[in-house]
Amino acid sequence: xxxxxxxxxxxxxxxxxxDAEVLFLPxxxxxxxxxxxxxxxDLRDGGxxxxxxxxxxxxxxxxxxxxxxxxxxxxLRYGTNEYQxxxxxxxGSRWVLVNADGKIVFSYVFKxxxxxxxxxxxxxxxxxxxxxxxxxxxxxxxx
Numbered sequence: 354x355x356x357x358x359x360x361x362x363x364x365x366x367x368x369x370x371x372d373a374e375v376l377f378l379p380x381x382x383x384x385x386x387x388x389x390x391x392x393x394x395d396l397r398d399g400g401x402x403x404x405x406x407x408x409x410x411x412x413x414x415x416x417x418x419x420x421x422x423x424x425x426x427x428x429l430r431y432g433t434n435e436y437q438x439x440x441x442x443x444x445g446s447r448w449v450l451v452n453a454d455g456k457i458v459f460s461y462v463f464k465x466x467x468x469x470x471x472x473x474x475x476x477x478x479x480x481x482x483x484x485x486x487x488x489x490x491x492x493x494x495x496x
Contacts, residue, residue, distance in 0.1 A: 354473040356461070356491055361468075366491060368473065373484055375491055385492055389484035396492040406496070408489040416489050431486060438490055450490055452478040459487065461494065469495050 354370040364377035364385075373389045375396065383398030387408065395409045404420040404427075418438060420427035426439035429450065436458060441447040450458040456478030461471040471494075473487065 356469075356471045356473060358468050358470065364495075366469075366495065368487065368491075371484055371487065373488060375488055375495070383496060387485075387488035387492065389488065392484070394485060394488060396489065398496060406489060406493050408485055408492075416485060418489055418493055420493075429486065429489065436486070438493070448490070448494065449476075450486060452480075454478060458483060459490075461490070 356366045367374045375387045377385045385396040387394040397407045399405045406418045407414050408416040416431040418429040429436040429438050437451045441449045446463045449460040457476030458478045460474045464470045
């Protein structure tokens with residue numbers, strides 16, 4: 354699978370294989386809308402000293418990603434599950450979401466070039482309903 358920008362420099366990405374997309378809204382900064390199939394989500398940027406990104410459906414927050422203060426990555430909470438979002442190499446070209454058992458749920462491998470494009474690889478820890486997690490992590494990555 355691959356996150357790609359179908360319209361050049363517009364802040365809009367699609368993941369065709371999952372029928373998913375992330376579209377940044379004009380105002381306020383740090384707000385986007387995500388979609389997987391018919392399910393639509395709001396993505397928001399918040400926090401003062403620590404970045405806290407949220408994925409909501411309607412007025413219900415489904416997932417949060419709280420970034421570490423000391424560097425890239427953070428803790429993603431989705432329902433009762435907790436994951437680690439972390440940079441896998443020193444160049445920042447590979448990121449992984451790891452479940453509590455230490456298994457990779459998915460990874461993003463960034464491609465060289467002007468546009469922000471990444472290959473998406475699911476791992477042994479991938480579960481059903483991974484779509485919202487893919488949206489939140491991509492939102493955080495391109496924000």
